[in-house]
Amino acid sequence: MLDVNGLRKTYTGDGRTVEAIRDLTFTVADGDLTCLVGPSGCGKTTLLKCISGLLPPSAGTVTFAGTPVTAPPPGMAVVFQEYGRSLFPWLRVAGNVELPLRQKGLPRDRRRELVDTSLAAVGLADAHSAYPWQLSGGMQQRVAIARALAYEPRVLLMDEPFAAVDAQTRADLEDLIRDLWQRLGVTVLFVTHDIDEAVYLGQRVLILSASPTVIREDLPIDLPDARDQLHTRALPRFTELRTHVYEQIQAAKKRITA
Numbered sequence: 001m002l003d004v005n006g007l008r009k010t011y012t013g014d015g016r017t018v019e020a021i022r023d024l025t026f027t028v029a030d031g032d033l034t035c036l037v038g039p040s041g042c043g044k045t046t047l048l049k050c051i052s053g054l055l056p057p058s059a060g061t062v063t064f065a066g067t068p069v070t071a072p073p074p075g076m077a078v079v080f081q082e083y084g085r086s087l088f089p090w091l092r093v094a095g096n097v098e099l100p101l102r103q104k105g106l107p108r109d110r111r112r113e114l115v116d117t118s119l120a121a122v123g124l125a126d127a128h129s130a131y132p133w134q135l136s137g138g139m140q141q142r143v144a145i146a147r148a149l150a151y152e153p154r155v156l157l158m159d160e161p162f163a164a165v166d167a168q169t170r171a172d173l174e175d176l177i178r179d180l181w182q183r184l185g186v187t188v189l190f191v192t193h194d195i196d197e198a199v200y201l202g203q204r205v206l207i208l209s210a211s212p213t214v215i216r217e218d219l220p221i222d223l224p225d226a227r228d229q230l231h232t233r234a235l236p237r238f239t240e241l242r243t244h245v246y247e248q249i250q251a252a253k254k255r256i257t258a
């Protein structure tokens with residue numbers, strides 16, 4: 001579904017050159033839930049922007065369902081960390097979710113149906129007519145997720161989407177993502193700096209090195225598919241995996257080679 005090949009990104013300007021991504025190659029299969037985790041500043045956001053066609057890479061290619069990405073492709077949706085800035089405060093919840101569907105040119109009845117089902121899917125069936133600023137942070141992030149789902153993406157890219165919500169809401173939203181992924185069969189690439197979150201959510205965790213970034217390890221997560229916050233996190237295997245990822249990230253920060 002996604003093929004990232006020899007990706008490099010160097011920022012230049014104001015007499016400064018920052019090599020953010022040195023060389024990244026990986027694929028994400030159709031229907032996978034892959035987490036990307038790495039030290040702070042290692043280029044996670046840069047990578048997602050390149051994958052989603054928002055930023056041109058300096059070298060290498062991104063291919064989405066067989067087509068090279070040169071601009072934001074239809075079929076891909078992104079959820080960012082800053083829900084507060086991604087929703088329009090003058091539009092009601094339903095209007096926010098509907099906006100990309102208008103841009104897609106869908107007829108009114110279909111738009112309404114998609115808004116209803118995606119808001120119901122994130123547990124906000126009653127929030128159609130509220131304004132975003134009348135909702136809690138966690139609810140606003142649910143609206144952002146509903147908007148991405150209503151677009152019916154084949155790939156959902158998520159950039160630290162739960163970093164700004166409290167711990168309990170975060171746990172609920174993590175379960176929501178696994179539930180939606182299992183029910184809808186959407187391919188998910190989830191970026192986080194939170195090691196426990198990456199291990200709890202992913203079928204696979206890609207561990208990135210410090211900037212300039214390469215892939216340090218491609219780790220399969222061999223936990224049972226049915227996960228829940230209490231029992232999965234109490235499994236000895238969960239502890240082993242999180243300890244392993246933690247050690248890898250610490251080593252990456254100290255630039256010890258794998």
Ligand SMILES: Nc1ncnc2c1ncn2[C@@H]1O[C@H](COP(=O)(O)OP(=O)(O)OP(=O)(O)O)[C@@H](O)[C@H]1O
Pocket residue numbers: 011012018019020039040041042043044045046047193211
């Ligand atoms: N527009 C830009 N111009 C110049 N340098 C940039 C730009 N955006 C990012 N960088 C640099 O590229 C590197 C990677 O940044 P990026 O934001 O992608 O990392 P990140 O892993 O998402 O960070 P964090 O963990 O803090 O969210 C950093 O050194 C950053 O300073």
